[in-house]
Amino acid sequence: MRYHRETDNRLIVGLERGEDLRSSIETLSVQFRIESAYVSAIGALKDPELGYYDLSKKEYIRRRFLGIWELISLQGNISLYNTTPLFHAHVSIGGSDFQVFGGHFFNGTIGVVAEIHITPMPTPLHRLYCESIGLPRWEPGIEKKD
Amino acid sequence: MRYHRETDNRLIVGLERGEDLRSSIETLSVQFRIESAYVSAIGALKDPELGYYDLSKKEYIRRRFLGIWELISLQGNISLYNTTPLFHAHVSIGGSDFQVFGGHFFNGTIGVVAEIHITPMPTPLHRLYCESIGLPRWEPGIEKKD
Amino acid sequence: MRYHRETDNRLIVGLERGEDLRSSIETLSVQFRIESAYVSAIGALKDPELGYYDLSKKEYIRRRFLGIWELISLQGNISLYNTTPLFHAHVSIGGSDFQVFGGHFFNGTIGVVAEIHITPMPTPLHRLYCESIGLPRWEPGIEKKD
Numbered sequence: 001m002r003y004h005r006e007t008d009n010r011l012i013v014g015l016e017r018g019e020d021l022r023s024s025i026e027t028l029s030v031q032f033r034i035e036s037a038y039v040s041a042i043g044a045l046k047d048p049e050l051g052y053y054d055l056s057k058k059e060y061i062r063r064r065f066l067g068i069w070e071l072i073s074l075q076g077n078i079s080l081y082n083t084t085p086l087f088h089a090h091v092s093i094g095g096s097d098f099q100v101f102g103g104h105f106f107n108g109t110i111g112v113v114a115e116i117h118i119t120p121m122p123t124p125l126h127r128l129y130c131e132s133i134g135l136p137r138w139e140p141g142i143e144k145k146d
Numbered sequence: 147m148r149y150h151r152e153t154d155n156r157l158i159v160g161l162e163r164g165e166d167l168r169s170s171i172e173t174l175s176v177q178f179r180i181e182s183a184y185v186s187a188i189g190a191l192k193d194p195e196l197g198y199y200d201l202s203k204k205e206y207i208r209r210r211f212l213g214i215w216e217l218i219s220l221q222g223n224i225s226l227y228n229t230t231p232l233f234h235a236h237v238s239i240g241g242s243d244f245q246v247f248g249g250h251f252f253n254g255t256i257g258v259v260a261e262i263h264i265t266p267m268p269t270p271l272h273r274l275y276c277e278s279i280g281l282p283r284w285e286p287g288i289e290k291k292d
Numbered sequence: 293m294r295y296h297r298e299t300d301n302r303l304i305v306g307l308e309r310g311e312d313l314r315s316s317i318e319t320l321s322v323q324f325r326i327e328s329a330y331v332s333a334i335g336a337l338k339d340p341e342l343g344y345y346d347l348s349k350k351e352y353i354r355r356r357f358l359g360i361w362e363l364i365s366l367q368g369n370i371s372l373y374n375t376t377p378l379f380h381a382h383v384s385i386g387g388s389d390f391q392v393f394g395g396h397f398f399n400g401t402i403g404v405v406a407e408i409h410i411t412p413m414p415t416p417l418h419r420l421y422c423e424s425i426g427l428p429r430w431e432p433g434i435e436k437k438d
Contacts, residue, residue, distance in 0.1 A: 014430035042382040072394040090188040102218040138160035236334040248364040284306035
């Protein structure tokens, strides 16, 4: 893991083959006390496991995509769930035929490199478990409306 | 709609099942007088309607995708069209087989949640209708080049 | 090319039919001395050429997608390679049947418009050629870890 931190706290992170995407981001979040952030990345993933949430069963359908895939898009965020930084992201991936698959990102290692921008926000963002959807849900509580 | 506003005006917005994505963002834009912004989101959409622009006919081919879809990527922006905030975004969506579809976002409600970052820009960004393409086009006019 | 520059150096860039996406962004990078930036865009591309990196051969598989495609997502960055600004991005594109293709962005012209946000970072970001992967790799060297 190589990175630098801008004066406004943004992190520029380069990951290399074999490094774990989720744990790298969550480790940095703990180290720099990131309690809310926007995350984006491109690169390549190896054996990523993706999910589609089946709301009727309140569980994810999971599939691991074996091999090396271009990481075409990653949009996600860091928030606090039970005081611990949680990385939540959705990704799209593409193979050598350029067809694209995508879903919720569970895990995966870096296939070639990953180029990541993390933009921290000043206000901590918490998640609370929501019974009706079966997932930890954002609770952006300040200046609530409705 | 739950949200908070950072000290630098960024909005962190959580939407829930059944809320309308477009009108939620445009309502917030009016409320906070957002005249230019970058928008990104992940989550899940229900029955989103997408478009592909047929330039030769100057009209969109539209298709509604029934059911709940992972919102894999949303990149978009807010600008002013006839003094009203307009939300323009492109999305990619994925189903339980992880295949990805995408296009111009017309509308759709939230399928499970949506996690949205809105980053306002200080300079108002206007659109003007452009006859040659048949669409309202960005007019970033200050410090013009060419 | 039409654009304005925010007071914090962000660039809001509108491109039109026939303009070249890569050279437009790299020209602006030289003009404004951008040495590190995050880039995102939506719009439509004409005849984009995409790549999938074959790590075993250390070369890209390339395919040009003829016609006009919705630019559904573009995430990328600007860094310095041999002191010159290099634009690196991954894109997903969609046609009239809404199926999505994607990969590394080589080149392409604008099909209808492109709406681009460029967010410069204060610290220069360099690339160095990495023998083991056969690509120029980010070297975010300040405050190195590991």
